[in-house]
Amino acid sequence: MTDIPSAVPNSADTPSGQKAQTGQTMWGGRFSAKPAELMQAINVSIGFDKRLAAQDLAGSKAHAAMLAATGVISSADEAAIQDGLSQIDAEIASGTFPFREEFEDIHMNVEARLRELIGPAAGRLHTARSRNDQVALDFRLWVRDTCDRTAAQIMALQRALVAKAEPNADTLMPGFTHLQPAQPTTFGHHLMAYVEMFGRDASRFVDARQRMNECPLGAAALAGSPFPIDRFQTAKALGFDRPTANSLDSVAARDFALEALSAASICAVHLSRLAEEIVLWVTPQFGFIKLSDAFTTGSSIMPQKRNPDAAELVRAKVGRILGALTGLTVVMKGLPMTYSKDMQEDKEPVFQAFDSLDLALAAMTGMVADMEPVKDRMAAAAGSGYSTATDLADWLVRELNMPFRDAHHVTGAAVKRAEGLGLGLADLPLADLQTLEPRITDGVYAVLTPAASAASRRSYGGTAPDQVRSQIQRWKDLLA
Ligand code: ARG
Secondary structure (H helix, E strand, O other): OOOOOOOOOOOOOOOOOOOOOOOOOHHHHHOOOOHHHHHHHHHOOHHHHHHHHHHHHHHHHHHHHHHHHOOOOOHHHHHHHHHHHHHHHHHHHHOOOOOOHHHOOHHHHHHHHHHHHHHHHHHHOOOOOOHHHHHHHHHHHHHHHHHHHHHHHHHHHHHHHHHHHHHHOOOEEEEEEOOEEEEEEEHHHHHHHHHHHHHHHHHHHHHHHHHHOEEOOOOOOOOOOOOOOOHHHHHHHOOOOEEOOOHHHHHHOOHHHHHHHHHHHHHHHHHHHHHHHHHHHOOOOOOOEEOOHHHOEOOOOOOOOOEOHHHHHHHHHHHHHHHHHHHHHHHHOOOOOOOOHHHHHHHHHHHHHHHHHHHHHHHHHHHHHHOEEOHHHHHHHHHOOOOOHHHHHHHHHHHHOOOHHHHHHHHHHHHHHHHHHOOOHHHOOHHHHHHHOOOOOHHHHHHOOHHHHHHHOOOOOOOOHHHHHHHHHHHHHHHO
16 A cells, blocks of 8 residues: 555644745645645555456456447457456466556556557547446446355355254253243254344345346446447346446446445344354353364463354454444435545445455354254253243143133242242142142143143244254255
């Protein structure tokens, strides 16, 4: 990056119209750098938009082919341009391409290099095009590729979750509301809840991609082109469904990036929830899962520690990603039609957000594959906290035809009695239960274990292991 000279506000108090002490003009005196250096420092974007190189070359190749096909440039010039662009492609691949700040951004770097390689014919490439539609195209292509890649990564995470859920469809664990034991569920069912969430996340990227898949190239600066260009040809060559239908919108729109960042933010929220559960589950107090050394670190001072750093960092990434969405939203707010240089600030937040999401998804996929449930701890916890109280109430409704409200009342009394005796619900003697409701029989005990409770919840999408297995099978088919 440019070495930015320090800006020293040494003449802020100089009365207007007077020269600062340095003898420079007021404006010149306020900054120690020359205007040209400052302009370059604030204007240059090659440091980050070099990441659009592949998209820029693809766009230029499609544009050159179209210009030749429509007779705007000769086929000899086109051949030279294609050849030069291929050489640049190879230079970028081999790391020898000279990215130069003096040429400001990726578009002008490519064009300058093309001129060095093929001479004056390079100057014909920019016919019927502007950097405004060019950057709109490049960025859209980058975001489109990223939506595809992210959806694929989310599906890889879903596969890891399904693979872990399958052998644990009947691994009992407590289900929580308010982080209080509520009703027994299974580890497999719990993991499959995230498969559903991540499934919606992946589909958000698929939807966003579909909406953004229109080609802005050919809008030129903003108003369209007087040349007989074929925008349908370039759109098709670049894998778009159609060209964008309004030239002003083509260069002004960035909602495709906002939408991708929104999808990324929601996905990051889901990742943070699972990460938080992993952090809880590996504590000795929960002790529900074990993570191997691969995803934990020791402490430099406390030898017994095994810290779930990877999960904590995944939990934190939502901060950056949501920050990027907020940042770009504020950049775009209130911008008049059409292109404004503000929009050069669109790329860094998107690059950074997706770098973070990429890493978070990979780390979470690794952790899910790595984690092993501690089944006896989970099963013991599944039965604690009177988690089968609802099963008792439901039994009273089913077997004795009690109204649910009355059954709830009797069950509350039973829990109170068991608590007083220091017993679990299933250990409460029948005589005690019958003092609360004489019609209770010993048939009730069959529903009071966590396993019976889980197995009984056969409603569609419920906890019962056979329900969970059928959802696992559905997802295996979808993800195959
Ligand atoms: N580097 C610019 C950007 O990222 C490219 C477009 C410049 N267009 C212009 N009219 N100055 O937005």
